Amino acid sequence: MSERSIQHATFVVERTYEASPARVFAAWADPAAKGRWMGGGEEQTGEYELDFRAGGREFSRGGGPDGEVYSYEARYQDIVPDQRIVYTYDMHRHDTRISVSLATVEFKLAGGGTRLIYTEQGAFLDGQDKPEYREQGTGGLLDALGAELQRQAAKT
């Protein structure tokens, strides 16, 4: 895939936790705590490092649900304890850089708990992370799409 392209996208995810901003913040700041929830699920984290301070680096590498090896490298830009974290990160699939993002995490006191607002602005490089996805198009005919995907899944 030699075609070069950049797509910009922003998304926001919000959650409310029954814990103080200090406790929620600590779960991001402490490497042992963050290792507990950041990896896991189907994203098996093989390696994980966290140097949580402005200018510090975070790194993780592991197999994704699709069997590919993904690595994540972040640089902390701004940290205000219990209030916000600003960092930039890039993602590689094997040796290919697939995205560069700016992420902010805000911790706001809400009732007795914490409202967390995660905002990411990303530049997604050279199409998408799987060439097959390009073939899919908008379609909207889920039956046909499902059948096609089933055939492709059967091949792998």
Place this chain on the structure above:
Amino acid sequence: MFQALADPTRRGMVERLSRGPASVSALARPLAISLPAVLQHLQVLEASGLVRSEKVGRVRTCHVEPAALRPVEQWVSKRRASCERRLDRLGDYLAEQDAQPKKRRDS
């Protein structure tokens, strides 16, 4: 996405949701499988970014994310879905901490 739609039960769920949002129990009703099995299928669909759900009070409502079928949105949707799962795990982690009394280091 491939694995998400490869399963006939999940395709049925997506087809149902393509007609409009539905609660988990409404999704489960026509299916001859247990509620935990429905929730597992739902998890796979959410991980693919194709379906999203929100819990309001005690009811979880699901809807399809048509944008997930467009390549770029699909990628963003996957990234968002993985971020949502991670933040849910953070919630589980915080709840677990609440459940176990803190270990005393000085005793």
